[in-house]
Every structure is written in structure tokens, then in C-alpha cells.
Amino acid sequence: MDKKSNQTDQARRRFFGQVAAVASLTVAPGVILQQVAHARSPEEPASDKNRWGILINTNKCAEGCDACVTACQDEYGWGPNGPETRSSDLQKAQWIRKVKLTDKQTGHVQTLPLMCQHCEHPPCVDVCPTGASMKRADGIVLVDKHICIGCRYCMMACPYKARSFIHEELHDQKVNAPRGKGTVESCTLCVQRVDAGRQPACVEACPEQAMIFGDLKDPESAISRELRENGGEQIRADLGLNTGIRYQGL
Amino acid sequence: MKKIRYSTIKGNSAGYLALLALLGAFAGAGLVAAYFMEHYGHYITGMNNQIVWGTPHVFAVFLIVAASGALNTASIASVFSKTAYKPLARLSGLLAIALLAGGLMILVLDLGRADRLVVAMTYYNFKSIFAWNIILYNGFFLLVAIYLWTMMDPTMSRYTKTAGVAAFVWRLILTTGTGSIFGFLVARLAYNEAIMAPLFIVMSFAFGLAILILVTMAACKWTGRPLGDALMRRLKNLLGVFIAGTLLLLLAYHLTKLYITQYHGVEAFILRDGGVYTQLFWLGWILLGSLVPLAIVYHPAWGKNRSLIGFAATLVILGGLAAMYVIIIGGQAYPLLIFPGKEVVSSFSDGVINSYTPSLPEFALGVGGFAVALIIVALAVKVLQFLPESLADEVVDPHHK
Numbered sequence: 001m002d003k004k005s006n007q008t009d010q011a012r013r014r015f016f017g018q019v020a021a022v023a024s025l026t027v028a029p030g031v032i033l034q035q036v037a038h039a040r041s042p043e044e045p046a047s048d049k050n051r052w053g054i055l056i057n058t059n060k061c062a063e064g065c066d067a068c069v070t071a072c073q074d075e076y077g078w079g080p081n082g083p084e085t086r087s088s089d090l091q092k093a094q095w096i097r098k099v100k101l102t103d104k105q106t107g108h109v110q111t112l113p114l115m116c117q118h119c120e121h122p123p124c125v126d127v128c129p130t131g132a133s134m135k136r137a138d139g140i141v142l143v144d145k146h147i148c149i150g151c152r153y154c155m156m157a158c159p160y161k162a163r164s165f166i167h168e169e170l171h172d173q174k175v176n177a178p179r180g181k182g183t184v185e186s187c188t189l190c191v192q193r194v195d196a197g198r199q200p201a202c203v204e205a206c207p208e209q210a211m212i213f214g215d216l217k218d219p220e221s222a223i224s225r226e227l228r229e230n231g232g233e234q235i236r237a238d239l240g241l242n243t244g245i246r247y248q249g250l
Numbered sequence: 251m252k253k254i255r256y257s258t259i260k261g262n263s264a265g266y267l268a269l270l271a272l273l274g275a276f277a278g279a280g281l282v283a284a285y286f287m288e289h290y291g292h293y294i295t296g297m298n299n300q301i302v303w304g305t306p307h308v309f310a311v312f313l314i315v316a317a318s319g320a321l322n323t324a325s326i327a328s329v330f331s332k333t334a335y336k337p338l339a340r341l342s343g344l345l346a347i348a349l350l351a352g353g354l355m356i357l358v359l360d361l362g363r364a365d366r367l368v369v370a371m372t373y374y375n376f377k378s379i380f381a382w383n384i385i386l387y388n389g390f391f392l393l394v395a396i397y398l399w400t401m402m403d404p405t406m407s408r409y410t411k412t413a414g415v416a417a418f419v420w421r422l423i424l425t426t427g428t429g430s431i432f433g434f435l436v437a438r439l440a441y442n443e444a445i446m447a448p449l450f451i452v453m454s455f456a457f458g459l460a461i462l463i464l465v466t467m468a469a470c471k472w473t474g475r476p477l478g479d480a481l482m483r484r485l486k487n488l489l490g491v492f493i494a495g496t497l498l499l500l501l502a503y504h505l506t507k508l509y510i511t512q513y514h515g516v517e518a519f520i521l522r523d524g525g526v527y528t529q530l531f532w533l534g535w536i537l538l539g540s541l542v543p544l545a546i547v548y549h550p551a552w553g554k555n556r557s558l559i560g561f562a563a564t565l566v567i568l569g570g571l572a573a574m575y576v577i578i579i580g581g582q583a584y585p586l587l588i589f590p591g592k593e594v595v596s597s598f599s600d601g602v603i604n605s606y607t608p609s610l611p612e613f614a615l616g617v618g619g620f621a622v623a624l625i626i627v628a629l630a631v632k633v634l635q636f637l638p639e640s641l642a643d644e645v646v647d648p649h650h651k
Contacts, residue, residue: 086290086291086293087291087293088293088298090298090299090300090599090604090605091292091293091297091298091299092299093299094299094597094598097596097597097598097600098596098597099589099594099595099596099600100594100595100596101589101592101593101594102592102593102595103591103592103593104591104592104593105591114588114596114600123435123436123437125375126377126378127378127379127380127434127435128375128378128380129370129373129374129375129378129380129381129384130369130370130373130374130375130381131373131374131375132373147366147369147373148362148363148366149361149362149363149364149366149367149369149370150361150362150363150364150366151361151362151370151380152302152303152362153378153380153431155299155302156302156303156435156437156438156582157435157436157437158437159436159437159586159588160586160588161299161300161586161588161598161600163299164299165292165299165302165362166291166362167291167292167293167298168290168291168292168293169290169291180363181291181362182288182291182292182361182362182363183362183363184362235588235589236587236588239436
């Protein structure tokens with residue numbers, strides 16, 4: 001090989017190297033962003049690489065505001081305008097509720113939304129005789145409507161009273177969430193939205209941006225960073241359930 | 251001691267048919283109630299999202315607890331070799347099966363999806379105490395049936411003791427399981443106590459024996475079979491021991507809760523401020539269900555009066571139902587402790603005493619389960635030799651002269 005052709009080869013290699021570098025710089029952010037906002041395909045199972053959770057800042061949660069509750073009602077068709085027409089108020093389902101707390105010592109008042117806390121060690125899953133009450137690999141606690149026998153033991157076991165029983169036949173249901181008479185239901189963390197890479201309806205609806213949804217296992221997620229910097233508590237942390245829903249300002 | 255002879259009842263008297271018709275009417279009403287609950291949904295009941303287990307569960311848990319206790323008389327004969335109880339061993343086993351069947355019928359028909367019973371039998375979450383109970387109930391049926399077989403088939407009699415021990419151990423585990431359904435519930439302040447398992451066991455002794463006493467008295471009276479004082483004395487004294495045992499464990503339960511500050515609220519609710527639950531606790535369970543029967547069975551004169559012994563056994567049963575109402579519904583009526591130190595208000599009954607009004611379908615289903623249990627007994631004693639021909643002193647008492 002003569003000297004001239006050797007120089008040509010080197011120039012060609014430099015050119016290809018520069019092209020590769022430019023291509024990487026152009027494509028890489030897209031690839032990385034694609035991973036962040038990754039929506040699972042229907043064939044791909046939920047993974048324990050994620051642990052979905054919500055951080056709720058009770059200091060931002062406004063008294064009298066129930067945007068999160070109505071958003072959930074609209075998404076899933078429960079509540080005063082829902083299809084439960086014959087059940088009494090005590091029998092109607094509530095997937096999420098606003099709770100007003102007054103400190104008995106100081107009189108300090110705060111409000112917060114309360115729903116299924118998506119525990120790492122959910123008592124509802126422990127007690128369910130058939131395994132209908134279950135936790136997905138990514139930490140979302142759900143009821144398998146096909147094998148729920150309606151025994152309500154999960155409702156006895158939940159320390160947050162997060163579950164409701166369907167007391168009547170329901171019609172005109174939302175496709176998002178089939179609700180069957182005689183079975184138990186609760187907040188699903190908007191599992192179908194999460195699987196599509198979206199936020200839960202309550203988080204999206206909060207006008208105060210008091211709720212942050214994200215992956216507790218990703219140290220760079222907004223929820224992990226906020227928890228690391230400013231902390232967050234679990235309701236009834238003494239029970240050791242390691243909830244996926246965390247609160248600030250409790 | 252004479253050889254014990256058993257025989258079937260004729261079962262063609264007007265009284266027998268009337269009894270079956272009456273029980274059948276109650277059982278039928280229970281099934282109709284269950285049909286309505288399944289067809290329309292549980293909105294027709296008084297149960298709601300706060301009181302999720304209602305009157306059907308009061309009856310169901312009572313019957314399931316009483317079932318294991320009803321076996322005791324057989325166990326005392328076979329396991330502890332007290333021959334005086336042997337004539338009642340078959341009836342004791344029969345009652346155990348019948349009461350469990352009645353209790354389970356209520357429990358299953360109250361399910362939101364009773365049609366999915368096969369799911370409950372085929373999908374098991376082995377961490378669930380409920381799932382364990384499904385296995386324990388089925389095992390109990392099987393073991394007691396084998397036990398009865400060894401008692402009723404002379405060629406099998408050499409296995410009676412083995413089967414009796416197995417059934418006795420199994421029944422202790424079963425009632426431990428029933429009590430633990432509540433004992434394992436960390437969320438509710440009224441439960442979450444290991445003592446609920448032994449409390450349920452000693453309650454089962456009392457409830458089961460009370461039912462056995464009444465059924466024995468009725469069967470002997472209606473079929474003209476002698477029932478001697480010797481056996482009655484043993485049975486009523488034993489009932490007294492079991493009532494006292496229940497009171498002791500109940501005292502330990504409440505003292506534990508009263509000592510720990512966290513539980514002062516729920517204790518004040520059950521023992522002092524709980525309205526119907528407080529009344530049922532003190533008047534139903536303690537006074538009428540425990541102290542009055544205790545006074546009757548140990549009173550030198552009253553304790554010899556058959557009618558009063560029967561009355562005492564009836565009071566134990568009614569007191570037992572009151573006890574279950576206080577435990578199951580009172581325990582749910584007191585609010586959960588979700589935010590310690592805070593007053594809580596919400597649209598979902600947070601921080602308030604949960605209200606519950608029992609409905610007719612719930613009562614009908616519960617009473618129907620009782621009726622089904624008694625129908626099983628009434629039919630079984632007609633087709634198989636469960637009842638001894640005599641419970642007179644010379645048959646029962648080994649020292650009778």
C-alpha cells in the first residue's frame with residue numbers, strides 16, 4: 001500500500017468518525033427521552049424496575065378544592081353523577097376522597113386527598129382468599145375483577161379504607177374501568193394511563209400542582225428528587241407497609 | 251354400665267312434620283333473601299362500605315364457631331375416654347357437620363359473587379387466613395364424617411380413637427383460624443389481637459355445648475327417650491366451666507386494650523358509649539349470656555331444674571349471637587385510626603361512628619342458615635342411628651347402682 005492511499009484512508013476514517021459523532025449527538029437525546037417517556041407496549045409486562053408513586057404536598061392542597069376527586073369521577077364514572085342510583089350514600093363507591101384534618105392539640109387544619117396507598121406490602125393482598133387482590137410488579141395494587149368473589153375481607157384489612165364494594169348492577173360504564181356488581185374496587189393509580197406513559201387523572205387535574213407522579217425507583221425522576229430534597233411521609237408509616245403514595249406537610 | 255343402643259326416629263308424627271315444615275319455611279325465606287341479594291345486589295341490605303360484614307356474618311360466624319364446639323362432647327368421649335359422654339358422641343359429630351354447613355351456607359350466599367364459589371375452591375392465596383379456612387372447613391367435614399363412620403360401623407370401631415383425636419386437633423386449628431380472621435386484622439382497633447383465637451375456641455366450647463344440650467333435650471322429649479339426671483348434671487356443669495372460661499379470656503382481652511392508651515377510644519366505645527353495642531355487650535353477652543346462665547347451672551336448686559337448664563343454654567346461644575354482633579359489627583362501627591392525633595372529616599365517614607341498620611334479607615339469610623343446620627339434624631336422625639335409645643342414668647353413669 002503506497003503513502004497516498006494510506007492518507008486517503010485516514011481522511012475517510014476521520015470523516016466517518018465525525019459523521020458518527022454528529023449522528024450520536026443528534027439522535028441520543030431522542031433515544032434518552034424516548035426511554036423516559038417510555039410507554040409499554042401491550043405485550044410487555046409491568047416491570048419491577050419501576051415503582052410508581054405520587055407525592056402530595058398538603059401545604060398546596062386547597063381546602064374546598066376537589067378537582068382530583070371530580071377528575072377521578074369523570075375518568076371512571078363513579079360519584080353523585082355515576083350509575084349507582086339505588087345504593088345509599090354509605091353504599092356508593094369512593095375511589096378517592098378529600099379529607100380535612102384538624103390537629104387536636106394545635107387546631108392546625110389541613111386537607112389532603114386519600115385513596116389506595118399502593119403499599120409495597122398491601123394487607124388487602126395478604127388477606128384475599130383467591131388472589132384477586134394483587135400487586136403488579138411495578139407496585140400498582142389492583143383487583144382482578146374476574147376472580148373477586150366479593151367477600152370484602154380486603155375492605156376489612158385496608159388501613160386506609162380505600163376500597164368500595166359495588167352494591168348494585170351498573171350500566172353505562174366507562175370502558176376504562178368495568179365495574180361489576182358484587183365485586184370490590186379502588187383507585188387503580190390510573191393504570192391504563194400509566195401504561196400509556198401518561199399521568200393519573202387526579203395528578204393531571206390538580207390546579208395547585210400539589211401532586212407529583214413518577215417512578216420511585218428512578219433516582220432522577222421528579223418525585224424521587226423532591227422526596228430526596230424535601231422529604232415526604234407515609235400515612236400510618238408505623239404499619240411498615242411502605243406506601244407508594246407519600247405526603248409532605250402531614 | 252349397659253351397652254348403648256342407638257336407633258333412628260320414626261319421623262312420621264305430626265309434630266315431626268310440623269317441625270320440618272317450620273324449619274323449611276325459615277330455610278326457604280333465607281334462600282329467597284339470598285336470591286334477592288344476588289339478583290339486585292347488596293344495596294337491599296343494611297351493609298355498606300363502612301360496615302362491610304353485617305348480620306349474615308353474625309349468624310355465620312356463630313354457627314361455624316358453635317360447629318367446632320358441638321364436636322366437643324364426642325371428643326371428651328373418644329379422646330379423653332370419659333364414657334359418660336359416649337352415648338352423645340354420634341349426635342355431637344352430626345351437629346358439628348350440620349352447624350358448619352348452615353354457617354357456610356350463609357357465608358357463601360352473602361358473597362358478592364356467590365356464583366363464583368368454584369373460583370374460591372380453585373384459586374388459593376396461601377397467605378390468606380380465609381383461604382386456610384376454606385381448607386380447614388372442608389377438612390373438618392371429611393374428618394368428622396370419617397369419625398362418625400368409625401363410631402357407627404362396628405368393623406371400624408378400632409379406629410374411633412384415632413379419628414377422634416384427628417378431628418379434635420383439627421377443630422382446635424379450625425377455630426384458631428376463625429378467630430384469626432379477626433385477630434390478624436391490623437387495620438381495625440377492635441381486632442388485631444392474638445387472643446381472639448383462644449377466645450373463639452373457648453366461646454365455641456360454650457356455644458356448641460349449649461346447642462347440643464338443647465337438641466338432646468328436645469330429641470329425648472319429642473321421641474320419648476329417657477334422659478337421666480346424671481348426664482344433665484355433667485353437661486350443665488361443663489357449660490358453666492366453658493362460660494367462665496370465656497369470661498376469663500374476654501377479661502384478658504379487654505384489660506390488654508384498656509391498659510394500652512391507643513385503644514382507650516375503642517374500649518370506651520364498646521364498654522361505655524357505644525349505644526346498642528354497649529347494651530348488647532353488657533346486657534346481652536355478659537349478663538344474660540354469661541352471668542345468668544352461670545348462676546342457674548351452679549345454683550343448688552335451679553341447677554337441677556331441666557327447664558331452667560334449657561333456659562340457661564338458650565341464653566348462652568342468644569348471648570353468643572350478641573357477642574358476635576358486638577365483635578363483628580361493633581368492631582367495624584368504630585372508626586379506623588388513619589391519622590392519629592387528628593380530628594378527621596370527609597365524605598366517606600372518616601372519623602365518625604359508622605351507622606348500620608340490619609335489614610330483613612340479612613336476618614332471613616342468617617336465620618335460614620340456622621334452620622338448614624337443624625333440618626340436616628332432623629333428617630339425619632331419621633335415616634341413620636344417631637340417637638341413643640336411652641340416656642338414663644344406668645346407661646350413662648359408670649358408677650350407677
